Amino acid sequence: MRKILLVSGDSFTDKYSRSAAHPVLDCSWPKWPELLADKLDMDVINLGRSGSGNKYIYSSLHDSLRLHPNKMNGRHIPSFNNNNVGLVVAAWSQCFREDWQERGSHGQWKNERIHDRGDLINWVRESLRIYSNFQMLCKNYNLPYIHTQMIPMYIDYLRGITPTEQQMIYKGWTIEDNTLHYPGDKIKDREEIEKIILEYDDIMDNFIEWPITRALGGSPLNIKLFHYQVYVKDKYVDNWPSDYVISDQDGHPNAKGHELIAETMFKYYEEKINS
């Protein structure tokens, strides 16, 4: 019997993710969880959901392992036994997203792009607590696990939240006019956030590209894989959009990008988990 690969994340992980910038684009290429499952010879349960934040990602994994619901967000979840789980992967998202659950059996999850209470530094703290809870959950069941910061956790909020692709294309909003600027001291708060991340340095493990930011020697996975620089003539320049993303208006992975994520995860699994 094949083992189960249990995965959760946001739009970078969602099997049914669609491009907001290119709504007519056929995005039915296999996503990284399915590709990774093939490489691992496992059956995949993909709980990834577009727009979700870290609270959903953790809670969906928690509930699946603890309560075994047969449905989540209207999608069927095949029944499985925890003894048959071969790998759990959390592909973390931005810390400033808000998730909540409403009534019904195992409740419908909803989300907003930005929390309406608190501040960035403490949303970072909240996410790091969630990451350590994920580790403890997997260790509690003695399950192999990997996690990674799939997209930057906080930097987009510090830089200013730009309009969504949809807002730019359909409402004509522009980055210049419609960016939500960071209300605090960016440099000071960034330093504070980096200190907080390092408080978790000896707690985190099995984390691809920890400590999640280039300033500390790690990286968000999409930045590492897709936003690389190339040497042209006598200098390094951004190779953007790279071959791995949908377009310059949509930085989500295309078919090749999903292959690259799956390959990276598989390599990490073989070297660090399965060795």
Added chain:
Amino acid sequence: MKKKLIVSGCSFTSNHFRSAVHPEMDLSWPRWPELLAKELNMECVNLAISGQGNDFILGTLQDYVLGIKDKSEIGLVIAAWSQCFRLDYQEGNKWESWIMDQLGGFGQFQHHITTNEYNEFQMRGDIEGWVRKSLRLYMNFQIMCERYDIPYLQTQMIPLYIDYLRGLFIVDKKLETWRARQQIVDIGKADESILEAIMEYDNLINHDNFLGWPISKKLGGFSLNLKAFKGYEKDDEEYMKCIISDTDSHPNALGNKILAKHFKEKYEKINS
């Protein structure tokens, strides 16, 4: 060196609780965490703050416990859980409570009453979702303590959800009673779904370490404040001896002693 007794909770646990109904009252009696620490010969670390909810309780315990490198310094950790419909969040270095924030603190409470700003009393989600969220927090607490092999206890110090179903009173019973939410069409049905959600955790929660599990009288459990002060058979006179007044149900000096006694008995039971 004494081991640490680390506790977190809401006003029923806080050292700094003041009575909103009786602001002049001297409340300087020792609280149950201090009394328990003395009984167990431990150093008390009380992280509780009035008005806080379960996110705060787990967050403060998690930060404190993970921050201690040598976990053998910890003698016992106690989570005294609160109501699930409170929303906590952090700003700067302090925690804010959604309820305290929305009411503007007790000082500005009248302002909100008179200007009818009830529509600010909003929160995303619903009672069933908040109950599920709290149950996950209880599991996270248990997993953390078991992961690091730390002695622990948890209890539902005050009812998790029932006050919300009944309609919330705003702080002072002398003021107008306000049913906080109108979302709940069928209270009986909501209660039934919530009880089912609690029972989903029945084989996950470590019963030995959870004082009062499964937290609802209907399921054979209890909230500690109700059990400790009143029980389900005793008369109101007994209950009144343990609380501040008929308009403030927080524990008085005797109430705190009784709470400490319950924790001590449970601790001794799991260590016997």
